[in-house]
Amino acid sequence: MRLISVEEYNDKTMQLARPIYDKHKRVLLAAGRAIHPTYLKKLIAMDIRYLFIEDSISFGISMEEMVDVPTWMDAIETLQMSFKAIANKEELPIRQLQKLVITLVNEVGKRKAICLIPTSSIAEELREYAHAVNVTLLSLQIGRKLGISQMQLKDLAMGALLHDIGKALTHRVEDHMVVGFEYLRKVREISLLAAHVAYGHHETIDGNGKPRGMKEGEIHEFAQVCGIANLYENMLSKEGLPPHEVMEYIMTKSGTMFTTDLVKLFVQEVPHYIPGTKVLLNNNRKAIVTKIIGNLQRPYIRYLDNGEELSLADHYTLLIKEMVIDEVTSIN
Numbered sequence: 480m481r482l483i484s485v486e487e488y489n490d491k492t493m494q495l496a497r498p499i500y501d502k503h504k505r506v507l508l509a510a511g512r513a514i515h516p517t518y519l520k521k522l523i524a525m526d527i528r529y530l531f532i533e534d535s536i537s538f539g540i541s542m543e544e545m546v547d548v549p550t551w552m553d554a555i556e557t558l559q560m561s562f563k564a565i566a567n568k569e570e571l572p573i574r575q576l577q578k579l580v581i582t583l584v585n586e587v588g589k590r591k592a593i594c595l596i597p598t599s600s601i602a603e604e605l606r607e608y609a610h611a612v613n614v615t616l617l618s619l620q621i622g623r624k625l626g627i628s629q630m631q632l633k634d635l636a637m638g639a640l641l642h643d644i645g646k647a648l649t650h651r652v653e654d655h656m657v658v659g660f661e662y663l664r665k666v667r668e669i670s671l672l673a674a675h676v677a678y679g680h681h682e683t684i685d686g687n688g689k690p691r692g693m694k695e696g697e698i699h700e701f702a703q704v705c706g707i708a709n710l711y712e713n714m715l716s717k718e719g720l721p722p723h724e725v726m727e728y729i730m731t732k733s734g735t736m737f738t739t740d741l742v743k744l745f746v747q748e749v750p751h752y753i754p755g756t757k758v759l760l761n762n763n764r765k766a767i768v769t770k771i772i773g774n775l776q777r778p779y780i781r782y783l784d785n786g787e788e789l790s791l792a793d794h795y796t797l798l799i800k801e802m803v804i805d806e807v808t809s810i811n
């Protein structure tokens with residue numbers, strides 16, 4: 480399986496590998512078939528930018544670093560319910576949220592690394608919730624590496640899931656951290672720690688963040704974790720940048736937005752390339768990333784010309800020059 484942008488789709492050589500859902504979370508296109516050009520246009524009209532496909536070069540690539548789509552969609556649904564409940568002045572579906580927290584802690588716990596499904600692979604109406612789920616998955620991956628206890632990981636997850644919940648309560652985006660915090664700290668079942676994640680996720684250690692301009696040492700560590708995951712997720716999903724470019728950008732924020740220790744950990748623990756990415760190496764040969772084991776910055780690749788597979792961690796002179804995107808579909 481591999482993830483491609485819609486422009487790369489070729490109905491002669493590719494089959495859809497994962498279903499595509501509409502805004503009601505119903506299957507719009509089932510897996511295992513080619514996408515008819517009419518439907519492809521429909522997807523483009525829905526602003527769906529990524530597809531999971533299977534083709535002759537994607538064999539053996541499992542993408543087990545990504546949570547499976549039904550789990551992801553369930554999580555999105557619970558969050559959508561939560562946001563809607565709050566906007567309607569109803570109570571949070573707290574039992575479901577607690578169940579979701581446990582699911583996500585387990586999902587991250589059973590994987591060595593986490594790759595995110597870009598939110599632009601589903602209908603626009605669901606992206607805000609998918610964003611929060613992704614931020615939570617990433618926060619948990621980092622939290623686990625920070626050695627945070629199982630108990631506190633749950634608080635971190637709850638905070639990350641609801642980090643933007645203030646947006647359901649106010650139209651003034653700049654207020655969503657404070658409004659979210661004020662709301663969450665009054666919910667008996669939610670820990671103050673989780674509320675602080677919502678409060679501090681736009682603070683930066685140089686004091687230029689919001690809402691209070693707190694400095695290093697004043698911002699809760701969990702809020703910083705959520706903050707870095709939030710930045711990463713937005714650049715990946717909203718701005719559509721490839722993971723390695725997002726990573727480079729995050730590195731430039733070391734010591735200003737986030738502590739150098741946190742950025743270092745992030746760079747070590749979050750994959751720079753997603754399995755299934757087509758790349759050009761510095762020996763001018765094209766390859767596909769097949770798996771990430773051990774060193775997340777230097778994955779395994781398979782040459783497209785002769786099928787030879789090797790680990791970049793064992794070949795230090797080999798570098799990935801760029802991602803290769805073969806545009807096939809003409810979008811008009």
Ligand SMILES: [Fe+2]
Pocket residue numbers: 642643655680681
């Ligand atoms: Fe936010």
Ligand SMILES: [Fe+2]
Pocket residue numbers: 610614642643709
């Ligand atoms: Fe966010």
